[in-house]
Amino acid sequence: MIEKNNLDPAVFVFEKNVEPYPGSWNAWDSLGEVLAKAGRKERAIETTRKSLELNPTSKNGRAMLERLEMGQ
Numbered sequence: 701m702i703e704k705n706n707l708d709p710a711v712f713v714f715e716k717n718v719e720p721y722p723g724s725w726n727a728w729d730s731l732g733e734v735l736a737k738a739g740r741k742e743r744a745i746e747t748t749r750k751s752l753e754l755n756p757t758s759k760n761g762r763a764m765l766e767r768l769e770m771g772q
Contacts (some may be wrong), residue, residue: 707738717746725755731759736768744768 701710714731721727728751728771748765752758 702737707734708736711738711740723754723757725751725761728754729758729761729764731745732764736764741768741771 701707701756711731711734713714714727714734718724718727725768732748732751733742735741735747745768746763748761748768752761754763755761
C-alpha cells in the first residue's frame with residue numbers, strides 16, 4: 701500500500717496493528733512512519749514519542765522525531 705501511495709488505507713492498517721499490540725514499540729514506530737508519509741505530522745509526532753517511550757534507545761525513532769519536529 702505504501703509503495704503504491706495508498707496512504708490512507710496504510711494508516712488504517714497500522715492503526716489496527718497497534719490495537720492488539722499497544723506495548724510494541726515497533727508497531728508505534730511503523731505507524732509514525734506511515735503517518736509522516738501521509739502528511740499527518742502532529743499524529744506522527746505523537747506515535748513516534750509513544751514508540752520512544754517503549755524503546756528509548758531507538759536511533760531511527762529519535763532521528764524521525766527530530767525531523768518531524770523540525771518540520772521536515
